[in-house]
Amino acid sequence: MDIIRLRTMTLKSSFTGGLWEGVSIRILIGRGQRFYCVFCYYKYSTITYTDDVLELLGITKEIQIPKPGADISMLKKWKKVNSLDKMSDDERIKFMSHINSNYHRKAKGKLRAMKHSKSVLAARNMKKY
Numbered sequence: 001m002d003i004i005r006l007r008t009m010t011l012k013s014s015f016t017g018g019l020w021e022g023v024s025i026r027i028l029i030g031r032g033q034r035f036y037c038v039f040c041y042y043k044y045s046t047i048t049y050t051d052d053v054l055e056l057l058g059i060t061k062e063i064q065i066p067k068p069g070a071d072i073s074m075l076k077k078w079k080k081v082n083s084l085d086k087m088s089d090d091e092r093i094k095f096m097s098h099i100n101s102n103y104h105r106k107a108k109g110k111l112r113a114m115k116h117s118k119s120v121l122a123a124r125n126m127k128k129y
Helices: 025-030 034-043 051-057 074-081 089-099 102-115 118-125
Strands: 007-009 047-049
Touching: 025 034, 025 051, 034 047, 034 051, 034 074, 047 051
Parallel strands: 007 047
Antiparallel strands: none
16 A cells, blocks of 8 residues: 655645756746746646635636546646636736836846856856856
8 A cells, every 4th residue: 555645735835856946836826927836736646735725726616636546637727717808907016017117027037146156146247157
């Protein structure tokens, strides 16, 4: 009998690998990276979220999948349910203004800087890279 460990992630939990390694769910949602969190939910069989995180990500009871399990085809249904066309005007304005804010650009730049080694950053400052 195989034992499967589910990783239930909260807003404070951070990813341990992949593109956003070491970044918490709250920061990803704030930066407009909801799609990456949803993608991980549907692709990886061991990752699940608490109910409050599922609500923030827009994953309703109808489009949830039983865990452990993965079903990448449900991602298309999530896209249909959470498209910008179905949002009200106020929700759309809030969503789009947050994505384009200066805070988002600055935070993304800081994250890029953290991903590089000291030597690469030194070369960039000297315009050699």
